[in-house]
Amino acid sequence: MTDPALALTDVTFAWPGRGGFVLSCADFSMSRGETVLLLGASGSGKSTLLSLICGIVAADAGQISVSGVDMKTLGAGGRDRFRAENIGVIFQQFNLLPYASIADNIRLPLRFAPKRRNRAKDSLAEAARLCAALGLPDEVLRTTAGRLSVGQQQRVAVARALIGQPPLIVADEPTSALDAATQDTFLGLLFDQVASAGSSLLMVSHDERLGARFDRVLRIEDIATSQRAVA
Amino acid sequence: MILRLAAQSLWARVLTVGMTILAIALSVALFLGVEKTRTGARASFADTISGTDLIVGARSGSVQLLLYSVFRIGNATNNVTWQSYQDIAARPEVDWIVPISLGDSHRQFRVMGTTDAFFTRYKFRGGRSLGFSQGQGLNDLYDAVIGADVAATLGYSVGDPIIVSHGVASFTEHDDQPFRVSGILAKTGTPVDRTVIVGLEAIEAIHVDWKNGGQTGRTTPAEVIRQMDLTPTAITAALVGVNSRLQIFKLQRWINEYPEEPLLALLPGVALQELWQIVGVAEKALIGVSGMVVVTALLGMMAMVFASLNERRREMAIWRAMGARPMTILGLLVLEAMLMAGIGAILGYCLLYVGLLGLRPWVDSAFGIWLPIEAPSIRELWVVTGVVGAAALASLLPALRAYRLSLADGMMVKI
Numbered sequence: 001m002t003d004p005a006l007a008l009t010d011v012t013f014a015w016p017g018r019g020g021f022v023l024s025c026a027d028f029s030m031s032r033g034e035t036v037l038l039l040g041a042s043g044s045g046k047s048t049l050l051s052l053i054c055g056i057v058a059a060d061a062g063q064i065s066v067s068g069v070d071m072k073t074l075g076a077g078g079r080d081r082f083r084a085e086n087i088g089v090i091f092q093q094f095n096l097l098p099y100a101s102i103a104d105n106i107r108l109p110l111r112f113a114p115k116r117r118n119r120a121k122d123s124l125a126e127a128a129r130l131c132a133a134l135g136l137p138d139e140v141l142r143t144t145a146g147r148l149s150v151g152q153q154q155r156v157a158v159a160r161a162l163i164g165q166p167p168l169i170v171a172d173e174p175t176s177a178l179d180a181a182t183q184d185t186f187l188g189l190l191f192d193q194v195a196s197a198g199s200s201l202l203m204v205s206h207d208e209r210l211g212a213r214f215d216r217v218l219r220i221e222d223i224a225t226s227q228r229a230v231a
Numbered sequence: 232m233i234l235r236l237a238a239q240s241l242w243a244r245v246l247t248v249g250m251t252i253l254a255i256a257l258s259v260a261l262f263l264g265v266e267k268t269r270t271g272a273r274a275s276f277a278d279t280i281s282g283t284d285l286i287v288g289a290r291s292g293s294v295q296l297l298l299y300s301v302f303r304i305g306n307a308t309n310n311v312t313w314q315s316y317q318d319i320a321a322r323p324e325v326d327w328i329v330p331i332s333l334g335d336s337h338r339q340f341r342v343m344g345t346t347d348a349f350f351t352r353y354k355f356r357g358g359r360s361l362g363f364s365q366g367q368g369l370n371d372l373y374d375a376v377i378g379a380d381v382a383a384t385l386g387y388s389v390g391d392p393i394i395v396s397h398g399v400a401s402f403t404e405h406d407d408q409p410f411r412v413s414g415i416l417a418k419t420g421t422p423v424d425r426t427v428i429v430g431l432e433a434i435e436a437i438h439v440d441w442k443n444g445g446q447t448g449r450t451t452p453a454e455v456i457r458q459m460d461l462t463p464t465a466i467t468a469a470l471v472g473v474n475s476r477l478q479i480f481k482l483q484r485w486i487n488e489y490p491e492e493p494l495l496a497l498l499p500g501v502a503l504q505e506l507w508q509i510v511g512v513a514e515k516a517l518i519g520v521s522g523m524v525v526v527t528a529l530l531g532m533m534a535m536v537f538a539s540l541n542e543r544r545r546e547m548a549i550w551r552a553m554g555a556r557p558m559t560i561l562g563l564l565v566l567e568a569m570l571m572a573g574i575g576a577i578l579g580y581c582l583l584y585v586g587l588l589g590l591r592p593w594v595d596s597a598f599g600i601w602l603p604i605e606a607p608s609i610r611e612l613w614v615v616t617g618v619v620g621a622a623a624l625a626s627l628l629p630a631l632r633a634y635r636l637s638l639a640d641g642m643m644v645k646i
């Protein structure tokens with residue numbers, strides 16, 4: 001039996017100095033290649049959960065495993081390296097480096113992930129292939145983010161997350177800035193590429209209409225509780 | 232790739248970054264300019280006289296004697312009688328002696344009376360001799376040899392007439408006895424370039440109708456003057472070469488103890504050292520002030536990096552999400568600061584050389600300081616390296632703040 005793509009067991013975390021916000025997650029796992037939509041309202045702890053899964057912050061207690069690796073066994077530097085190698089991130093706000101070319105934006109994660117870099121081989125050709133697969137014309141590679149439409153920027157963000165085929169893709173409300181028609185097209189392209197890379201996809205959103213495409217739809221309350229201490 | 236992205240990040244903030252780089256460039260140009268002027272002034276002064284063992288003048292301060300006799304700065308408070316000059320010249324230690332007589336001027340240039348020996352005995356820049364670019368030396372009582380700057384500034388060529396003014400800042404002219412340019416000296420980079428040289432007897436000749444600093448009202452014809460005994464009664468100073476270096480101090484002591492009149496004999500190198508000691512304090516103050524300007528520019532850069540941190544939190548979050556460690560964020564900011572300082576320092580160098588190209592002739596003619604345009608010295612390269620290093624240090628504070636922010640924000644900053 002292979003390790004799950006992601007597993008959280010009895011995880012608790014409190015942001016230091018942020019009004020006593022505490023997140024707890026008793027049990028949650030994803031199998032490899034699975035797509036999961038996690039629904040939750042603003043302030044419900046979705047972003048904190050993603051920070052924990054990505055190893056940006058370490059859990060105060062419990063266990064988080066990605067591709068069978070217990071994040072607790074890694075130091076801060078080790079978690080950074082692990083994240084670079086194993087997790088592709090898509091932001092709500094796209095978050096492309098505005099001054100860098102699209103080619104450099106897409107290839108940025110490879111700078112910190114030798115295994116992904118090896119898998120991508122010719123990184124520029126791979127960036128071009130992903131752009132083409134996501135419906136972006138070849139010439140966008142040479143332009144900067146500011147010259148692209150919102151939809152194009154979101155596709156570039158997907159290409160950046162997928163390059164080098166990381167086992168887990170984490171997406172934080174990537175469709176919130178898109179209209180309904182564009183959302184559908186975008187999700188179609190995203191799912192095609194996630195499937196092609198064999199990656200697992202964990203997307204958080206507050207939009208329940210997206211659920212039809214996913215293997216599983218969960219509410220954050222189903223897997224985690226959050227509370228804010230009253231001062 | 233990191234370096235390219237750092238450069239692109241700077242380019243994206245070209246206005247603020249450009250102003251910071253300009254401030255660093257100007258401060259570096261100022262600092263190196265002060266250093267260049269300081270070393271140029273020292274080299275110019277040191278190169279001005281060579282091969283002269285003693286300078287003799289009326290007793291005063293040694294620096295004052297050096298300044299007026301060699302650099303034509305200031306005036307003598309007293310003269311040396313011709314008898315004393317002859318007594319010194321007759322000493323067995325003396326190999327050669329060149330009298331000089333100062334006091335008059337032509338336009339803004341000093342007029343110096345001397346003998347033909349000056350053209351062969353005066354050495355500069357490690358033993359180089361004077362040479363003529365046009366014409367020849369003093370063959371007639373009313374011949375004048377002019378320095379290269381005099382010729383260039385006033386547009387003189389051989390054969391042109393020259394009217395000498397009485398004193399240094401006087402409207403009274405010796406126009407009854409005009410001189411003729413007989414030769415133009417090749418450029419030396421010394422005060423000789425800005426000097427009009429005439430015969431010692433010529434100085435006596437133009438003052439025949441003068442007594443106690445004023446005109447007598449007579450106008451003696453030049454033909455009559457030529458027949459007169461024009462042996463001077465006094466000179467301003469004398470340059471002396473001795474037969475053996477071992478005899479320098481003996482001769483110096485003899486002159487300093489000369490009983491007939493108070494005289495001063497000085498070693499040019501020693502007087503120069505005294506001069507450096509006097510100006511050393513001002514030099515240090517100048518270097519200190521220009522150094523503080525560099526520090527201020529670097530503090531400005533630090534403030535700019537601090538101010539940009541908040542708007543760059545999202546950018547740092549992107550780097551973190553892509554796998555960058557907080558130390559990478561810190562390194563990125565330090566690298567950017569070093570790039571800014573490096574570009575600023577190189578630009579400062581370029582500004583300095585452009586300034587040198589433009590101002591060098593003026594500085595040379597106005598102050599007699601020849602500022603060489605040459606490859607950066609090791610000391611200057613250390614300055615540039617120091618500026619880049621200091622920029623790295625100055626950026627550590629905002630970089631550490633960015634480090635902490637990137638730890639706190641993680642990749643989920645929402646600003």
